[in-house]
Amino acid sequence: MTIHRIRLLGDPILRASCEPITKPKSTAVRVILDDLRETLRDWQSRFGSGRAIAAPQIGAPVRIVCVEMDKPWALINPEILDIGNEDFTVWDDCFSFPNLLVQVSRAYRIRLRYQNVKGEWEETELEGDRAELLQHEIDHLDGVLAVDRPHGVDPFCLREEWNRLHASDGRFGPPEARTDSFATPLTGLL
Numbered sequence: 001m002t003i004h005r006i007r008l009l010g011d012p013i014l015r016a017s018c019e020p021i022t023k024p025k026s027t028a029v030r031v032i033l034d035d036l037r038e039t040l041r042d043w044q045s046r047f048g049s050g051r052a053i054a055a056p057q058i059g060a061p062v063r064i065v066c067v068e069m070d071k072p073w074a075l076i077n078p079e080i081l082d083i084g085n086e087d088f089t090v091w092d093d094c095f096s097f098p099n100l101l102v103q104v105s106r107a108y109r110i111r112l113r114y115q116n117v118k119g120e121w122e123e124t125e126l127e128g129d130r131a132e133l134l135q136h137e138i139d140h141l142d143g144v145l146a147v148d149r150p151h152g153v154d155p156f157c158l159r160e161e162w163n164r165l166h167a168s169d170g171r172f173g174p175p176e177a178r179t180d181s182f183a184t185p186l187t188g189l190l
Contacts, residue, residue: 036066054140084109
């Protein structure tokens with residue numbers, strides 16, 4: 001298992017449309033899943049935040065998402081089958097542009113299909129923050145980032161400003177996660 005460097009805004013791999021997995025039970029897929037899980041857990045242990053990661057964020061242009069919330073969840077070849085007609089607006093953050101938040105509109109409810117690690121197809125319905133999370137991650141697999149989906153009058157907010165305005169809610173982890181060490185110039189990237 002390898003902890004990878006997260007690819008940042010401006011890296012062309014984040015704009016690639018990812019290839020479908022044809023052999024979900026292969027060793028190569030298992031290695032990518034293990035690396036995704038370790039990279040996500042490393043981020044969580046260092047910064048106290050993060051719920052999911054998509055394969056292109058570690059440089060693998062394939063259709064795999066790893067989620068760590070209540071339990072580990074691997075989604076291979078995920079696709080949204082149906083989107084509810086109710087939307088909601090959220091401030092979205094991303095490992096690939098950690099100093100920026102983007103206000104986006106997402107479907108409140110989705111029906112999702114994916115293959116598990118055994119290669120079996122599963123379907124599930126998600127709503128609220130889980131639906132938003134999977135829409136965000138599936139966008140990554142299509143080369144679309146939250147910065148491509150701004151919604152509202154002033155949809156971009158630097159994390160430093162967000163933290164100043166929302167310091168009491170602690171949503172984005174401890175102060176050490178809020179440094180400029182991940183700074184990426186926004187000029188020419190949005």
